[in-house]
Amino acid sequence: MPDNPDDLAIHARAVTRIYKAKPEPVTALGGVDLDVQPGEFFGLLGPNGAGKTTLIKILTTLLLPTSGTARVAGFDVVNETAKIRRVINMVSGGEQSGYGLLTTREQLWMFSQFYGLTQRDGWKRVDELIEITGLQEQRDQKVRTLSTGQRQKLNFARGLLNDPWVLFLDEPTLGLDVAAARDLREHTLAWKAETEGRTVLLTTHYMVEAEQLCDRIAIVDRGRILALGTPEELRRRVQAESIFRIELDQLPAQGGLAAIGALPGVVSAVHADVDGEGAGSDRVAVKVALADDSALTSVVTAVAERGSHLVGLEKSEPSLEDVFVELVGRGFGDEDGTSAS
Amino acid sequence: MSSYHALAKTPREAAEWSTGRLIRVNMRAIVGRAYPRIIGLTREPSWIFFEILLPFLAVSAFVFVYRALEAPEEFIGFVVLGGAMTAFWLNVVWMMAAQFYWEKDQGNLELYFSAPMHLMSILAGMAIGGLVMTSSRALAVIGIGSILFGVSYDIQQPWLLAGVFFLTMIPLYGMGMLFASLFLMWGREGFHLAQLLQEPIYFLGGVNFPIRAIMPVAALAIAVLPLAVGLDAMRQLVFPNSDPEEVLAPMLPVNVEIVILAVMGVVFLVAARLALGYLERLARREGRLTLRWQ
Numbered sequence: 001m002p003d004n005p006d007d008l009a010i011h012a013r014a015v016t017r018i019y020k021a022k023p024e025p026v027t028a029l030g031g032v033d034l035d036v037q038p039g040e041f042f043g044l045l046g047p048n049g050a051g052k053t054t055l056i057k058i059l060t061t062l063l064l065p066t067s068g069t070a071r072v073a074g075f076d077v078v079n080e081t082a083k084i085r086r087v088i089n090m091v092s093g094g095e096q097s098g099y100g101l102l103t104t105r106e107q108l109w110m111f112s113q114f115y116g117l118t119q120r121d122g123w124k125r126v127d128e129l130i131e132i133t134g135l136q137e138q139r140d141q142k143v144r145t146l147s148t149g150q151r152q153k154l155n156f157a158r159g160l161l162n163d164p165w166v167l168f169l170d171e172p173t174l175g176l177d178v179a180a181a182r183d184l185r186e187h188t189l190a191w192k193a194e195t196e197g198r199t200v201l202l203t204t205h206y207m208v209e210a211e212q213l214c215d216r217i218a219i220v221d222r223g224r225i226l227a228l229g230t231p232e233e234l235r236r237r238v239q240a241e242s243i244f245r246i247e248l249d250q251l252p253a254q255g256g257l258a259a260i261g262a263l264p265g266v267v268s269a270v271h272a273d274v275d276g277e278g279a280g281s282d283r284v285a286v287k288v289a290l291a292d293d294s295a296l297t298s299v300v301t302a303v304a305e306r307g308s309h310l311v312g313l314e315k316s317e318p319s320l321e322d323v324f325v326e327l328v329g330r331g332f333g334d335e336d337g338t339s340a341s
Numbered sequence: 342m343s344s345y346h347a348l349a350k351t352p353r354e355a356a357e358w359s360t361g362r363l364i365r366v367n368m369r370a371i372v373g374r375a376y377p378r379i380i381g382l383t384r385e386p387s388w389i390f391f392e393i394l395l396p397f398l399a400v401s402a403f404v405f406v407y408r409a410l411e412a413p414e415e416f417i418g419f420v421v422l423g424g425a426m427t428a429f430w431l432n433v434v435w436m437m438a439a440q441f442y443w444e445k446d447q448g449n450l451e452l453y454f455s456a457p458m459h460l461m462s463i464l465a466g467m468a469i470g471g472l473v474m475t476s477s478r479a480l481a482v483i484g485i486g487s488i489l490f491g492v493s494y495d496i497q498q499p500w501l502l503a504g505v506f507f508l509t510m511i512p513l514y515g516m517g518m519l520f521a522s523l524f525l526m527w528g529r530e531g532f533h534l535a536q537l538l539q540e541p542i543y544f545l546g547g548v549n550f551p552i553r554a555i556m557p558v559a560a561l562a563i564a565v566l567p568l569a570v571g572l573d574a575m576r577q578l579v580f581p582n583s584d585p586e587e588v589l590a591p592m593l594p595v596n597v598e599i600v601i602l603a604v605m606g607v608v609f610l611v612a613a614r615l616a617l618g619y620l621e622r623l624a625r626r627e628g629r630l631t632l633r634w635q
Binding site for chain 2: 006009017019020038054057060061062063064073074075082083084085086087088089090092095096097098099101102106109110111112113114115116117118142158162165166197
């Protein structure tokens with residue numbers, strides 16, 4: 001693996017980004033160090049506002065860092081923007097780029113011209129990408145008539161037009177249904193596997209997506225990288241703890257989740273999604289991390305004392321969200337104060 | 342799959358472009374950006390109503406006023422020609438000056454910024470596409486106006502006329518290219534800024550009346566507005582027999598106006614280039630303007 005910053009796909013050192021704002025400036029990135037190897041599928045995992053998109057904007061030359069240095073494909077993001085732009089591309093979730101009156105095929109061809117593909121190569125590449133992304137039936141359909149999923153496939157195809165050495169995917173499956181998101185993930189993996197050296201930097205707040213796609217993941221929150229490693233390495237950080245998913249008929253009274261989190265032997269207690277037949281009801285799900293299994297008794301007792309009834313209980317394998325909770329003391333969907341550790 | 346970086350073994354090799362390749366990429370980017378505007382002619386037939394028939398009503402109103410006042414017939418020709426040139430001005434205001442604002446809203450601007458072509462190529466593509474699209478509208482206004490109102494032209498130097506027309510388009514669209522960056526920097530609402538510019542330039546450009554009628558403001562207009570200079574030069578070439586002692590008399594000789602247009606072309610294009618560079622620096626430094634979510 002190369003150590004020379006010029007040989008890395010992405011190299012960032014002490015990158016900060018502070019936005020002017022009132023009443024006080026907002027620190028979006030608070031000193032990020034990051035090395036991504038060529039050929040790596042790297043994930044930035046974190047909740048909204050963690051600084052993921054800001055980092056991508058810096059690496060794609062759209063923003064200057066307030067301080068620190070960053071290089072993409074060996075080129076400096078401040079002074080060598082033209083060279084970086086020749087070897088990268090990016091796709092964002094919910095993107096509405098292009099012009100609605102063009103057909104799918106025309107839209108892709110137009111963007112191919114911005115990368116200098118010849119007429120013949122441009123149309124050839126467009127047809128290849130339409131086939132790869134499964135948009136054959138929509139190839140002559142106007143872009144404004146495409147569904148959200150089709151539109152995002154089109155955006156993805158646009159991102160591959162120039163065969164980028166480094167592809168930036170910023171929440172690419174945001175708002176897509178399960179099938180469309182799965183298709184997109186499969187296309188991404190297939191494209192990357194085609195040629196050695198293709199690097200992908202993905203930002204997401206979907207755990208499954210990060211685990212499925214990424215060789216390594218950085219967990220980001222409030223502008224800082226809290227942990228970095230392979231999904232397995234990250235999960236191992238919390239394997240010393242026992243994690244239980246508890247489903248209740250209602251939120252416990254007298255202190256709620258915070259009271260549970262404060263019990264002896266409880267490392268953290270956060271909200272989890274209620275699924276299955278409980279979805280849409282008043283039920284609540286809680287994920288508790290315990291120092292050892294014996295603390296479970298006090299949790300169940302405390303819940304009952306606070307007027308809640310146990311509907312379900314299961315032991316869980318540690319997930320990336322558990323790692324996140326361990327690191328920051330709250331879940332992805334939780335704001336300050338709604339959880340305890 | 343065909344490969345864009347077919348011969349490059351590393352990203353560093355792929356990023357090394359010759360001057361020839363740079364030029365080719367930018368030329369293709371111009372064609373690419375012009376494409377949606379040109380193809381739009383066949384996709385949105387409603388433009389015939391909104392951009393020919395409705396503006397033609399305004400032209401007709403002036404014609405009827407001049408007829409009622411028994412003004413010389415040249416006035417009718419002036420109005421028809423002015424109506425045709427109005428189409429270009431509207432195109433510059435709405436589809437050049439306000440365009441970056443809308444491109445930002447759609448998320449196109451950040452894709453343009455992060456692509457390898459120069460942004461001037463995008464502006465040039467917008468201008469060429471707009472020019473082609475609007476020429477068809479302008480020709481329609483001239484054709485309909487000439488037939489309905491019986492306008493006769495005395496064009497003795499058609500090549501010079503064509504040259505003056507294209508020379509007018511360079512500073513006119515250059516002005517649009519400049520405003521594209523300025524609108525984005527100044528305001529949150531391109532729509533309002535476009536409206537703010539539209540009527541004053543109708544007036545100062547003299548599209549519906551001989552510009553000499555508003556002396557001495559006309560002298561200022563001639564000095565700064567490509568539309569006013571170009572229209573005055575074209576009217577001289579299309580209606581050469583207008584009474585030189587009356588209000589129909591030209592502001593300046595055609596040769597002088599050609600020089601003014603050429604200077605304006607250089608000034609506006611250079612200013613557009615500088616404004617674009619400033620916009621990009623500002624956008625990268627402050628983290629606003631180009632980013633859809635800010």
